[in-house]
Amino acid sequence: MGRVFVVDLEGRTYKCKFCKTPLALADELVSKGFHCRRGKAYLFNNAVNITVGTLEERSMLSGMHTVADIFCCCCGQIVGWKYEAAHERSQKYKEGKFVLERGRIVDGFDSEFYIDTHPTMSDAEDA
Amino acid sequence: MGGVEHEDPPLKRVKVSSEESDSFSSVASVRELARCSSSDSMARLLESQEDDEVVGVKGVVKKVELVRIIAEALYSLGYEKTGAHLEEESGIPLHSAVVNLFMQQIIDGEWTESVATLHKIGLIDENIVKLASFVILEQKFFELLVGEKVMDALKTLRTEIAPLCVCTSRLHELSSLIVSPSQIALDGTSDQQLRIKSRKKLLEELKTLLPSTVMIPENRLVLLVEQALDLQRDACRFHNSLVEEMSLLSDHQCGGDHIPSQTLQILQEHSNEVWFLQFSHNGDYLASSSSDCLVIIWEVKVDGRISLKHRLSGHQKPVSYISWSPDDRQLLTCGVEEAIRRWETASGECLLVYEKGGLGLVSCAWAPDGRRIFCGVTDKSICMWDLEGKEVECWKGQKTTRISDLGISSDGKHLITICKENMISLFGWESNSEKFIEEDQTIISFALSKDKKFLLVSLLNQELHLWNIDGRVELVAKYKGHKRSRLVVRSCFGGLDQAFIASGSEDSQVYIWHRISGELIFTLPGHSGAVNCVTWNPANPHMLASASDDRTIRIWGLNQVDMTENGKHSTGVCYCNGGNLKSSIL
Numbered sequence: 001m002g003r004v005f006v007v008d009l010e011g012r013t014y015k016c017k018f019c020k021t022p023l024a025l026a027d028e029l030v031s032k033g034f035h036c037r038r039g040k041a042y043l044f045n046n047a048v049n050i051t052v053g054t055l056e057e058r059s060m061l062s063g064m065h066t067v068a069d070i071f072c073c074c075c076g077q078i079v080g081w082k083y084e085a086a087h088e089r090s091q092k093y094k095e096g097k098f099v100l101e102r103g104r105i106v107d108g109f110d111s112e113f114y115i116d117t118h119p120t121m122s123d124a125e126d127a
Numbered sequence: 128m129g130g131v132e133h134e135d136p137p138l139k140r141v142k143v144s145s146e147e148s149d150s151f152s153s154v155a156s157v158r159e160l161a162r163c164s165s166s167d168s169m170a171r172l173l174e175s176q177e178d179d180e181v182v183g184v185k186g187v188v189k190k191v192e193l194v195r196i197i198a199e200a201l202y203s204l205g206y207e208k209t210g211a212h213l214e215e216e217s218g219i220p221l222h223s224a225v226v227n228l229f230m231q232q233i234i235d236g237e238w239t240e241s242v243a244t245l246h247k248i249g250l251i252d253e254n255i256v257k258l259a260s261f262v263i264l265e266q267k268f269f270e271l272l273v274g275e276k277v278m279d280a281l282k283t284l285r286t287e288i289a290p291l292c293v294c295t296s297r298l299h300e301l302s303s304l305i306v307s308p309s310q311i312a313l314d315g316t317s318d319q320q321l322r323i324k325s326r327k328k329l330l331e332e333l334k335t336l337l338p339s340t341v342m343i344p345e346n347r348l349v350l351l352v353e354q355a356l357d358l359q360r361d362a363c364r365f366h367n368s369l370v371e372e373m374s375l376l377s378d379h380q381c382g383g384d385h386i387p388s389q390t391l392q393i394l395q396e397h398s399n400e401v402w403f404l405q406f407s408h409n410g411d412y413l414a415s416s417s418s419d420c421l422v423i424i425w426e427v428k429v430d431g432r433i434s435l436k437h438r439l440s441g442h443q444k445p446v447s448y449i450s451w452s453p454d455d456r457q458l459l460t461c462g463v464e465e466a467i468r469r470w471e472t473a474s475g476e477c478l479l480v481y482e483k484g485g486l487g488l489v490s491c492a493w494a495p496d497g498r499r500i501f502c503g504v505t506d507k508s509i510c511m512w513d514l515e516g517k518e519v520e521c522w523k524g525q526k527t528t529r530i531s532d533l534g535i536s537s538d539g540k541h542l543i544t545i546c547k548e549n550m551i552s553l554f555g556w557e558s559n560s561e562k563f564i565e566e567d568q569t570i571i572s573f574a575l576s577k578d579k580k581f582l583l584v585s586l587l588n589q590e591l592h593l594w595n596i597d598g599r600v601e602l603v604a605k606y607k608g609h610k611r612s613r614l615v616v617r618s619c620f621g622g623l624d625q626a627f628i629a630s631g632s633e634d635s636q637v638y639i640w641h642r643i644s645g646e647l648i649f650t651l652p653g654h655s656g657a658v659n660c661v662t663w664n665p666a667n668p669h670m671l672a673s674a675s676d677d678r679t680i681r682i683w684g685l686n687q688v689d690m691t692e693n694g695k696h697s698t699g700v701c702y703c704n705g706g707n708l709k710s711s712i713l
Contacts, residue, residue: 001400001614001676002614002615002616002657002659002676003402003447003614003615003659004614004615005571005613005614005615006530007569008530048569051613073613
């Protein structure tokens with residue numbers, strides 16, 4: 001695996017549930033109102049320590065989007081997705097932003113645990 | 128100041144003594160003709176030349192200038208007749224009549240007359256006239272002193288040199304020489320030959336003082352040719368061996384067979400991913416470290432084979448960095464967020480373990496004097512320790528990051544480290560001053576050139592940026608092509624005069640670029656896992672080593688089949704035997 005490059009984040013962060021690698025700053029949180037098949041999801045302006053998967057067209061409740069799944073760079077778990085492009089004007093604000101599934105991350109403060117049995121892809125629906 | 132320094136300028140064209148041999152008489156007569164014709168006709172001759180006439184395809188070479196420097200070259204080579212003939216046939220005099228007279232007067236030692244002629248040359252800058260007068264009169268002063276005409280020398284100093292009001296410190300030196308003439312470094316004595324030599328030297332100096340349009344600098348043409356050869360060598364993408372002669376007859380271009388591109392050895396002693404690799408400064412040793420927590424010192428034998436010398440065990444965490452002491456007798460190894468160990472190269476013994484209670488150490492570097500070490504700490508501070516293990520100083524605050532490397536300038540006064548995600552700080556720890564390099568991407572790692580004047584920065588977007596950090600901090604070049612998305616992948620400088628940049632890559636290949644042009648010249652496949660680190664032997668431009676996740680270290684060298692087939696290369700083009708190369712040249 002080599003020496004994984006991990007960025008340190010200062011302040012309150014959301015970490016990967018499995019390996020505690022910091023993924024996003026609480027300051028970068030845009031919306032808590034997103035959903036995926038497994039439950040809630042949060043939209044962030046920026047996420048770090050992730051690797052981006054292949055781009056694909058995905059039909060979501062809010063319309064067609066070009067997204068890529070994102071994975072924790074340390075443990076490889078899927079943690080959410082990234083919006084690359086939105087096909088509808090009203091959804092353009094999402095472009096370049098990241099969604100992290102609530103069930104895959106832990107807050108610096110609380111310690112909710114979700115036991116997840118569903119593999120792979122997540123679909124999104126907006127609240 | 129244009130001229131080139133020569134020990135013995137053969138300025139034979141200027142009349143040396145009043146007794147001329149017959150062979151020179153024709154030259155003299157031609158020159159007399161040129162000189163005796165009135166200044167009017169000379170002016171007419173000059174005007175008839177189209178000063179704007181150019182030669183060459185690009186239209187930047189002025190014909191008058193070209194002919195003048197060719198004439199100068201001919202005279203410098205000793206071809207008096209040809210030089211004079213060229214001046215006559217082209218109608219382009221090397222120097223104007225006034226300047227010729229001036230030079231003759233210098234050689235003849237007619238000092239007062241030469242100063243007078245100097246004023247007639249028509250120099251615009253008063254200061255140059257004064258400086259030139261100064262050096263002429265200085266020579267007069269010396270010759271008088273040597274000839275023991277002390278009173279005359281003093282008179283010269285007082286009435287001729289001093290009123291110029293230039294070089295006052297030199298003036299004082301000269302006056303002190305009157306008092307103690309034994310101190311004079313005599314470059315002109317009563318001996319005729321030596322005096323001539325010294326006057327020629329004066330002429331050389333005057334050539335550097337006066338504008339080059341007035342007096343063509345010595346050997347100007349040869350100088351230009353040398354510049355062209357330098358440029359050719361710099362532009363040669365594969366230049367990695369000392370080429371004995373460079374020909375003027377065709378442009379210099381090496382083939383790729385002088386770049387290490389073939390695996391010569393695979394070292395398989397690590398039991399896990401090899402993360403770091405570094406040759407010692409003298410190129411005699413190679414140190415490697417792995418996520419198996421082991422460090423290995425290898426010896427580079429005379430025939431180029433690498434053999435295991437010591438296994439250094441002790442770290443409890445993967446070892447991510449190694450730093451050789453300036454004299455290569457010791458090395459520092461850093462376990463990730465653990466401790467730093469200092470080892471002795473010869474015995475393989477661990478001399479000291481540096482730890483900081485409750486915290487982990489993340490990077491290490493030797494001070495250039497070899498007496499102190501610096502390290503980065505997990506709390507983002509930097510510490511300085513001595514060889515006994517005592518912490519000498521600590522700089523707190525956000526000085527470094529948990530994953531940053533640590534570098535040090537050649538005077539030991541500046542620490543180089545990643546202080547923020549996209550910023551490198553050049554921290555003057557004694558002066559407490561700081562300079563920054565700001566990138567618009569996250570910085571992964573960096574490497575310093577041997578002369579510590581350049582910094583190669585690896586970025587998140589898979590680019591390598593080359594920064595000049597000596598004096599004005601600026602971005603100099605970018606290198607692209609390799610793959611990096613998750614790991615710390617390291618790069619380095621290397622090859623002859625560090626003319627190349629090499630890097631590891633997550634696609635298991637080694638990448639090599641030509642530093643000046645930025646061109647990717649080689650990708651070397653072979654490893655079966657990400658190549659984490661590369662290091663180029665500082666003492667052998669033909670040896671490169673790479674460390675990989677496949678647990679091996681590869682030693683790369685010259686393509687040996689090619690070398691035996693082509694044999695020694697002479698000047699000019701070296702042919703690259705493309706079919707036999709195991710790697711692709713891009």
